[in-house]
Amino acid sequence: MKRIVSIWRIFLAALREIFDEAAYARFLGRSGMASSSQAYAAFRREFEEAKVRRPKCC
Amino acid sequence: MNKTLRIVGWGAVALLGAIAVATIAVRRGEPINALWLVAAAACCYALGYRFYSKFIAVKILALDGLRATPAERLENGRDFLVTNKWVVFGHHFAAIAGPGPLVGPVLAAQFGYLPGMMWILAGAVFAGCVQDFVILVFSVRRDGKSLTEMAKTEIGRVGGFVAYVAVIAILIILLGVAALIVVNALKASPWGTFTIAMTMPIALLMGLYLRRIRPGKVLEVSALGFVLVLAAIWGGQYVSQNPALARLFTFSAPTLAILIMVYGFAASALPVWLLLAPRDYLSTFVKLGTIALLAVGIVALHPTLHMPALTRFVDGTGPVFAGKIFPFAFITIACGAISGFHSLISSGTTPKLIARETETRMVGYGAMMAESAVAVMAIIAACVVQPGVYFAINSPAGIVGQAPAAAAATISSWGFPITAAEMQSMAHAVGEQTLFNRTGGAPAFAVGMAHIFSHSLGGEKLMALWYHFAIMFEALFILTILDAGTRVARFMLQDALGHVYKPLGRTSWYPSILATSALIVAAWGYFLWQGVKDPLGGINSLWPLFGISNQLLATVALCVATTIIIKMHRAKYAAVTLVPLAWLVAVTFTASWHKLFDANPRVGFLAQAQALAAASATNETSRLIFNNRLDAAVTGVLVIMVTLILVESLRQWWGILSGATEARIKESPFVRTRLAEERG
Numbered sequence: 001m002k003r004i005v006s007i008w009r010i011f012l013a014a015l016r017e018i019f020d021e022a023a024y025a026r027f028l029g030r031s032g033m034a035s036s037s038q039a040y041a042a043f044r045r046e047f048e049e050a051k052v053r054r055p056k057c058c
Numbered sequence: 059m060n061k062t063l064r065i066v067g068w069g070a071v072a073l074l075g076a077i078a079v080a081t082i083a084v085r086r087g088e089p090i091n092a093l094w095l096v097a098a099a100a101c102c103y104a105l106g107y108r109f110y111s112k113f114i115a116v117k118i119l120a121l122d123g124l125r126a127t128p129a130e131r132l133e134n135g136r137d138f139l140v141t142n143k144w145v146v147f148g149h150h151f152a153a154i155a156g157p158g159p160l161v162g163p164v165l166a167a168q169f170g171y172l173p174g175m176m177w178i179l180a181g182a183v184f185a186g187c188v189q190d191f192v193i194l195v196f197s198v199r200r201d202g203k204s205l206t207e208m209a210k211t212e213i214g215r216v217g218g219f220v221a222y223v224a225v226i227a228i229l230i231i232l233l234g235v236a237a238l239i240v241v242n243a244l245k246a247s248p249w250g251t252f253t254i255a256m257t258m259p260i261a262l263l264m265g266l267y268l269r270r271i272r273p274g275k276v277l278e279v280s281a282l283g284f285v286l287v288l289a290a291i292w293g294g295q296y297v298s299q300n301p302a303l304a305r306l307f308t309f310s311a312p313t314l315a316i317l318i319m320v321y322g323f324a325a326s327a328l329p330v331w332l333l334l335a336p337r338d339y340l341s342t343f344v345k346l347g348t349i350a351l352l353a354v355g356i357v358a359l360h361p362t363l364h365m366p367a368l369t370r371f372v373d374g375t376g377p378v379f380a381g382k383i384f385p386f387a388f389i390t391i392a393c394g395a396i397s398g399f400h401s402l403i404s405s406g407t408t409p410k411l412i413a414r415e416t417e418t419r420m421v422g423y424g425a426m427m428a429e430s431a432v433a434v435m436a437i438i439a440a441c442v443v444q445p446g447v448y449f450a451i452n453s454p455a456g457i458v459g460q461a462p463a464a465a466a467a468t469i470s471s472w473g474f475p476i477t478a479a480e481m482q483s484m485a486h487a488v489g490e491q492t493l494f495n496r497t498g499g500a501p502a503f504a505v506g507m508a509h510i511f512s513h514s515l516g517g518e519k520l521m522a523l524w525y526h527f528a529i530m531f532e533a534l535f536i537l538t539i540l541d542a543g544t545r546v547a548r549f550m551l552q553d554a555l556g557h558v559y560k561p562l563g564r565t566s567w568y569p570s571i572l573a574t575s576a577l578i579v580a581a582w583g584y585f586l587w588q589g590v591k592d593p594l595g596g597i598n599s600l601w602p603l604f605g606i607s608n609q610l611l612a613t614v615a616l617c618v619a620t621t622i623i624i625k626m627h628r629a630k631y632a633a634v635t636l637v638p639l640a641w642l643v644a645v646t647f648t649a650s651w652h653k654l655f656d657a658n659p660r661v662g663f664l665a666q667a668q669a670l671a672a673a674s675a676t677n678e679t680s681r682l683i684f685n686n687r688l689d690a691a692v693t694g695v696l697v698i699m700v701t702l703i704l705v706e707s708l709r710q711w712w713g714i715l716s717g718a719t720e721a722r723i724k725e726s727p728f729v730r731t732r733l734a735e736e737r738g
Contacts, residue, residue, distance in 0.1 A: 014148030015277055017141065018346075019339055024274040026135045040273035044331055046136075 023047060068108065075101025082175060086367060092438045093360045095175055099434045103427045106183035111191060111423040115416075118623060118631045119195050123416045126731040128201045128409065138202070140733070141411040143420055149411065151425040152342055153403045154190075155349070157536050158393030158608075159433035161239060161499035164506075165601060166390040167440040167448065168378040170368040173387045174437050181388075181395025182430035185638035189612060190400045191422035192619045192635060197405035198412050199725045205405045209614055209703075211724045212621050216706040220699045221614045222550075227696065228399060228607040229547045230578070233322070234585025235604045236536045236543075238596050241314045241586070242498035243529050248307035249294035249489050249522075250529045251314075255307065256290035257337060257534055264336035280343040283336065287344070287534075291526050295489055311590045318540065319583040325541030326548050326575040334541050341538040348531045352435050352507060355514045365441035365448065370473065377453035378497070379598045380660035385649040388641075389605030394433025396638065398611025400426065413733060439506030446476025447484060447493075451502045454595030455495045465494050489522035497595035504528035547578045588685045591678075598660065599689055602653055609646045610696050613639065617707040624711050625721040643704065650697045654690055663690035 016022040024035075024043050033039040078098035081090065115121045132138040141149075166174040197203055203211075206225065210218025244250045264283045272278060297303045309317070325334055374382035379390065393399070404422060412418055440448060449469045450458075458465040462478035469476050485493045488508060493501065508524035549565060551574045556563015562570045585603075589596025616639035623632050656662035659669040667686035670679045713719030 010142060010144045013142060014145045017145045017149050018152045018342060019276040019280060021274060021276050023136075024276075026139070030135050035273050037270055037273055040269060043274070044335065048331055048335075 020047065068105070071101050071104050075105060079179075082172060082367070089362045089364055090367075091360055091362055092356055092442065095171070095363075095434055095438060096356065096360075098175070099179060099431060102179045102183055103431070106187065107423060107427060110183060111187065111419050114188065114191065114423075114634055115419045118626075118628050118634060119192065121195065121415045121418065123414050124731055124734055125199075125415050126729040126733075127198050127412050127415060128726070129411055129413055130731060130733060131726075131729055132201065132410075137407070138410045140413045143413065143417040146408060146411045146413075146417070146421050147425055150403065150408045150421050151428050152346065153407065154393075154397075154400050154425060155345065155429050155432060156393065156539060157236060157239065157500075157532060158397060158399075159429055160436045160503055160532065162391040162601075162605075163394055163433045163436040164440040164499040164503045165378050165452070165597065166387050167365055167437060168369060168371050168376040168452065169383055169387055170366050170372070171363055171437055171441045172367040173372070173383050174391055175434065177388055177391055178395050178430055178433045178437070181391070182426060182433075185612075185641065186394075186396035186400070186430065187423040187426040188634060188638060189396055189398075189615050189619065190404045190426040191419060192623075193401045193615050194404040194409055194412075194422035195415070195418045196619065196622050197409040198415060198418060201726050202409040203405065205401045205611075205615055205618065208405065208622075209618050212618055212625070213703070213706055213710055216702055217614070217617070220703040220706075221611075222554075223699055224398070224607065224611045224614055224696075225402065226547060226550055227692075227699075228604070228611050229543050229550075230581045231585060231600070231604045231607050231692075232399075233540055233543045233547070233582035234589065235597075235600045236539055237315070237318045237322070237582065237586040238589040238600060239498040239500045240318060240533045240536050240540075241311050241590060242496055242595075242597075243500040243504070243533055244309070244314055245311040246308055246492070247490055247529070248304040249298040249526050250533065251307045251309060252294045252297040252303075253287070253290050253526055253530045254533050254537070256293075257287060257340065257530075258333065260286045260290065261333050261337040261340060264340065265332035268336065269332070276339050279336065280339045283340045284343055284347070287340065287530065288527075291523060291530055294526055295522060298489055312587075315583075315586050315590045318537075319579055319586065321537070322540050322544045322582070323575055323579045326544040326578065327571050334538075337534070338538045338542070341534045344531050345535055348528075349432055349435070352439070352510065353431070355507075355510045356435060356438055359510055359514045361438070361442040361510060361513065363438065363441040364444050366445070369445070374658075374661070377449060377457045379601060380658065381602070381649075381652060381656075385645040385652070386602065388645045389602055389609055389649045391433065392605050392608040392612075394430050394436070396609075396612050396642070398608050398613070398615055400429075401611065401615035414731065436503060439503050439510060442506050442509050443502070444474075444476070446470065446474040447481070447505065448502055449474055450476055450481050451493050451496050451505060452499070453495065454497050454593070454598070456593035456595065458495070460495075462492070462494055487518065487521045488525035490525075495595070497597050499597070500529065500532045504532065544575065544578055544582070548574045551578060588688075591681070592685070593682075594660065599663070599686075602649060603689060603692060606646055606649055606653070606693060606696050609642050610700055613642050613646065613700055614703055616642065617703050621707055621710050622723060624714050625723045627721065629715060643700065646700055647697065650693050653693050654697075663687070663693065 027043045028035060074097060078094050081094045082098055129138050129140045133140060163174050206218055206221040209221040260283050264279045267279045297307055372383050446469055458468040466476050466478045481493055504525050507528040508521050511524040512518055512521040552563050552565055552570060561567050564570060585600060589600050616635050619635040620632055620639060652661050653663055657665050659666040663686040667683045670683045673679060714721045
């Protein structure tokens with residue numbers, strides 16, 4: 001049971017990383033902001049700067 | 059006891075793998091079950107990972123769990139971040155898995171399932187996984203440097219230049235081909251076009267939800283978006299049945315091409331994250347879910363493959379694309395066996411997330427195996443339909459004729475019986491007006507996938523829904539690559555132009571943004587337009603070009619890897635990257651030679667230009683002649699690039715091995731990890 005919970009947690013963590021939820025949480029931690037419309041807009045601005053340079057495979 | 063058990067266990071895996079591969083390779087004349095392909099793939103991947111990747115990790119790379127990675131040393135909470143290995147695996151897989159492993163194997167299925175399957179297995183285990191793995195390790199040891207930077211520092215300025223040109227070339231050709239696949243899938247398809255059109259308001263809604271209602275809850279809103287997309291697919295059938303609405307969403311191929319170019323330009327030049335970011339998330343959500351669902355569907359249904367192991371088209375006369383198995387099967391299937399593009403991901407985001415050097419094996423080698431498994435699923439999807447249906451969908455009108463009866467007669471004369479009535483009934487079952495001449499691979503894959511899904515879930519009644527789900531999945535997927543790819547290429551162009559005139563390099567200066575976006579869209583748009591207007595369907599010319607440019611990038615990556623291995627004084631093991639490199643050079647050079655100089659007008663660009671010139675001169679033929687000469691010139695430039703990087707690498711290797719040049723590797727200095735102590 002413990003193992004299943006652990007696998008589920010890792011699976012969720014992977015999804016949160018792929019879908020940038022984890023990046024947003026880190027942004028909030030780094031900037032000391034609470035989650036809000038403004039905070040998310042600021043995150044997107046910062047994130048887009050880096051993300052557009054990332055290649056996406058064929 | 060444990061050791062004996064292990065030997066017996068791995069012996070059993072090897073035996074099962076050998077039986078499965080032999081069954082695939084030897085069985086002729088009767089259909090085989092798809093599970094043989096699944097078993098062969100699973101055993102080859104297991105053996106490759108357990109033994110070959112371990113050999114590379116221990117003997118060549120000497121992975122060191124005590125060496126701090128850039129994620130630890132340079133951690134900044136943004137790019138550099140210590141991350142769980144499974145999370146990095148998922149992230150890496152999501153970045154490398156694109157439409158390539160789905161489309162390439164479907165096109166190569168014209169040779170039968172055997173050549174594609176064997177290339178996917180051998181190519182992945184001995185070349186693709188190795189490339190992704192070693193480039194990842196070398197990037198980790200160089201603070202996450204990109205392939206272009208590594209080529210410059212390890213091989214020289216020529217290496218860096220060739221890598222840069224290869225990346226731009228592959229991006230432009232890829233975007234042109236990808237757009238053509240969408241056009242061919244959506245032309246005269248009101249249902250498909252409606253579904254894709256609906257993803258725009260759905261994405262805007264998702265963007266508003268993310269911004270205003272639940273900031274940052276991407277998984278939640280992606281699930282919501284997915285439900286809305288399913289509703290759009292369901293609603294699409296009513297659009298296609300209503301004549302007024304159907305007219306509104308029915309577009310010709312040229313109109314769709316123009317719409318896609320406008321979309322690509324807007325996505326690159328305008329600050330439209332509210333639309334693009336949610337679409338990107340939605341696409342990833344659908345992609346991962348569909349791949350998982352397809353895997354389950356194949357295992358649950360374990361369908362029979364109707365395509366023979368080898369078809370008569372191994373002689374190079376195939377209707378999907380012309381050319382013999384060697385070299386064309388090996389450039390048609392790139393992603394899934396070896397894809398140069400992966401080296402950009404392995405030297406991009408991923409090396410900055412790796413917590414321990416020893417984890418690169420699972421992420422680099424392992425994720426490529428997963429991608430290869432997706433390619434195996436694509437072969438299965440293409441080969442479960444009757445060969446006559448496969449060829450009717452994938453053959454261009456220029457080969458089989460425009461009229462359904464004539465096309466059916468031609469395909470039947472090849473030994474793959476099919477009637478116009480059967481095709482009409484199939485088109486009706488999937489909710490389309492016709493399935494003839496839908497080149498590009500996506501519709502054939504969608505028919506195969508719909509076949510598998512409808513037999514596993516929902517029965518024949520849901521065939522049309524599954525078909526349009528598959529079309530939506532591929533088109534959405536490709537459109538996100540179009541917008542991301544156009545932006546990446548635009549940034550690269552701006553970087554280069556910034557050396558000529560500084561303001562052009564500023565990514566916030568609008569004249570530069572507009573000019574470079576227009577240039578990039580014009581470049582891939584030209585290839586798209588050429589494909590749309592090509593009487594042979596476009597794929598025949600463009601997919602080999604894409605394959606050659608992709609393998610050129612793989613050549614650069616393997617040259618970099620071999621150079622570093624030799625510099626590490628591991629020259630006796632250099633065959634690990636040298637053999638795949640030699641193979642790729644042989645494939646790329648032979649394919650380029652055929653595309654340039656083959657006397658058959660269906661294969662050689664110059665021969666086709668000559669044949670067209672000999673026919674009556676019209677504006678249309680003049681344009682086709684120019685296109686063929688341009689394709690020949692692009693192929694020639696790619697060959698020169700391969701030659702340049704090879705000569706430069708050989709010069710380096712000779713210098714090091716003869717002692718004339720000092721073997722100096724440019725790794726970051728060793729720093730002992732703190733994570734080992736923290737973890738005990």
